[in-house]
Amino acid sequence: MSIKSQRLFLLLFLLAILPAKILFSQTAKGIWTKMLPLEEQNPVWKAHWIWVDESKGYDVILARKTFELEQEEKKARLYISASSIYRLYVNGKYVARGPARSAPHHQYVDAWEIAEFLQKGKNTLAVRVHSQQNKHSYHDEGRAGLFVQLEMAAKTLISDKSWRVSADLSWDSKTPKISRFQQIVTDRVDFREYAHGWHMSDFDDGKWEYATPLMRNVGWPSPPKDADPIPLTPPWTSLLLRDLPYLREKKQIAIVPIQASYVSREEIDQGVNLDRSLDKRIKKQWESYARQQSSLEISTPHEKGSFFILFDLGSLKNGSPQLEIEGEAGTEISILCAPFLVDEVFSHKVVFSDFEDKIILSGKRDSWEATYFKPARYMGILIPASSAPVNIHYAGIRYIEYPFERKGHIRSPQAPWIQAYMDATDRTIKACTTDGYTDNYRERRQYAQTGYYGAMGNYWLFGDHELQRRYLVQVAQEQDANGIMPAYAPLAADDFMIILDSNCLWIRSLRNYLLYSGDYETARHLLPAAHKLMDLLHSYTNELGMINNPPYPYWLDHAQIDRRGANFTLNGHYLGALEDFVEVLNWIGVRDLQTYEDRAQKLRTSLSTELWDHEQALFSDAYIDGGISKRFSEHTQAMALSLNLGSQNQREQVIAKILEEDKLNYVNRESGMTMVTPAMSYFLHKGLCENGYIDESFDLFRRRFDKMLAPEGNQSLWEEWWLDATGRSGEKRKTSRSDAQTESAFPPALFAEYLLGLNPTEPGMKEILIHLPKTSLENIEAEIPSPEGTLKLSWQLGQEEGKLMLEIPGEMQIKLEPESFGEEVLRKMRINGKALKGGNFPLLSAGNYEISF
Secondary structure, rough: HHHHHHHHHHHHHHHHHOOOHHHHHHEEEEEEEHHHHHHOOOOOOOOOOEEOOOHOOOOOEEEEEEEEEOOOOOOOOEEEEEEEEEEEEOOOEEEEEEEOOOEEEEEEEEEEEOHHHHHOEEEEEEEEEEOOOOOOOOOOOOEEEEEEEEOOOOOOOOOOOOEEEEEEOOOOOOEEEOOOOOEOOOOOEEEHHHOOOOOOOOOOOOEEEEEOOOOOOOOOOHHHHHHOOOOOOEEEEEEEEOOOOEEEEEEEEEOOOEEEEEOOOHHHHHHOOOOOOEEEHHHHHHHHHHHHOOOEEEEEEOOHEEEEEEEEEEEEEEEEEEEEEEEOOOOEEEEEEOOOOOOOOOEEEOOEEEEEEEOOOOOOOOEEOOOOOOEEEEEEEEEOOOEEEEEEEEEEEEEEOOOOOOOOOEOOOOOOOOHHHHHHHHHHHHHEEEOEEEOOOOOOOOOOOOOHHHHHHHHHHHOHHHHHHHEEEEEEOOOOOOOOOEEEEOOOOOOOOHHHHHHHHHHHHHHHHHHHHHHHHHHHHHHHHHHHHHHHHHHOOOOOOOOOOOOOOOOOHHOOOOOOOHHHHHHHHHHHHHHHHHHHHHHHHOOHHHHHHHHHHHHHHHHHHHEEEOOOEEEEOEEEEEEEEEEEEHHHHHHHOOOOOOOOHHHHHHHHHHOOOOOOOOEEEEEEEOOOOOOOOOOOOOOHHOOHHHHHHHHHHHHHHHHOOOOOOOOOOOOOOOOOOOOOOOOOOOOOOOOOOOHHHHHHHHHHHHHHOOOOOOOHHOEEEOOOOOOOOEEEEEEEEEEEEEEEEEEEEOOOOOOEEEEEEEOEEEOOOHHHHHHHHHHEEEEEOEEHHOOOOEEOOOOOEEEOO
């Protein structure tokens, strides 16, 4: 039997014995704004923010409140928030974690229905809170706090000075951050100092101190000494009910071992070369452990070094590793995670992230769960050499998922790669999304440009609008006085990082959000912020209408392009923002459009005429002091093509050079042209398709992207062209990159527009224009989510008579684009068997249609 067959046999065997109870979801019902009538969306806040004595500087506290109920409650709504993360228990049972990411000046509060967890008589609320240090917004210093308000028919219970609190002394406050991008930290826990059973109802908290209600600690004059605590105290100057669906939580045991062997610490730190060997003692115990009938007993003689077990969880999961483990007091256990393997090497270090948690055993049976989730497909346990055995009773992960519902599908029997990329986009977005629409799983930042690229996959796959709305709002909440917006939000430091192209893409995201959601209320709410930003961008333009030597940096995916003077790609983003903003204003009903239309036309003309290099037959990267740069990039050509800049002849010359099959290293081409990165490939392929090179565009797309779908990986869309970090410099690094980047999740938008011919033209997808696709595909079908319901369509184009089948939902209307079909085709067209009257296309409303031509 081959090694591959052995692995498959082991996996099938273990899955067959896996008890159903190992996977479960939480039972508490989370309540958010869309579930409530308007009058219930703004609760009357009464609770106080509490903590232990702030002067002691503890990062983690345990808080408890015991109370009596004279009868069972039919309804009990618990509001809770914390800085930064809470884990809630009611009568010893785990309920939930939260809150959703937010800046303290707009602090989000979760609401849970917990009546089913309460009982007549004695009840206990128990909460563990970890506070991330440093600043979380440019407004105020971060501050540790817990906020709880339980509303029942008989009484309202609030967090106040009657609560019992204790610092969690098992937590090492010097625990390292996971990466430089996140405040999230890895666990360093000493169970010898842990308050075992602290969350249970029968725990004695009599020796714990009473909570300290938090008062305003900034500004002059200070609060009077006899002032009462209030719900709104800096930095929490606004409390908002959660406006995002709750995450699903599931628990999975780790039962698929792929390595169990002795290793050195040096191997762990440098990367373990896997040979997929399993220690004989592990094999003997495995069936009983997998059934949870016994523990794994592991002895590690000193002469053999540490023992390492590596599990494959089957797919990438955002979750908190868990262990129930028993061993000699003082034994240090490392729990190591990784999202993928590179060349059969396991490493817990991914670029600037280090996914290693450490716990010290108490000598009792210790139950541990990581405080913060991390991306994990592979989970390892490192047990040091010891004279005493260690027993693993349970190893697994509690993973979290945004409640996406797959509604969109695009398939073609002759092109299975289309569905493969739809599925890869699905996996990519899910891997990067938890309580925010983030760029990738290593940074977890809600970048302003992420919502532009990532939403292109989201809208066509899931039809989810809440993530995009929240991202737009949270970036706007951090807008600076002059109109500039930060690169990401909520902010996590006081540097107010700015990326100018992200600001342009925020405007473009606003346009797309309104188009796909039809949410005029949010668009109108954000309009003042958009006006302020657009006027600021205009102030950086030169006499040609181009942004020139701006005071802020711009990203362009760290491309090696000329950033002097007026950069073509940046100005392409700006032109897109201008034209999209005009469209938003028009949809909303603002008629004063001329100023922005004039700016767009001036910039369009300048980019088309001033940056063309006749010798190279390419558009130059930059306009510098009246001349043009001699550096050229695919980024620049992509912008020119996607925006239809220059003449048709110029674009044809550009396309010829783009489609040349020259040598490249995924940084530069043999011609010297800088290559686009995965994220900015969207504009390249859109540009090729816009100019009629659809088949050629997708052939090029597949040559560059197909390696990401290799079966040995997670089959998601990468951050860079290579996982070994060669994508920016061409030189390999010791650290790898993320294999899931939401900014690479744009393929469904290209498929919808150019393989299906779909072009939504009215907010809420109320109206969609359909073009006859100009591809070699003969058959393709799709289900497209929209606020009106699911649009179903299929093209049959390979025969003498073509057909378009439509099932139109709700109040959606479909228009066929006459020019794409041609006059001869139109003369023979039938809609449900009837010829067109006078050759005029009707608006097709809800119903089923067969259009033959």
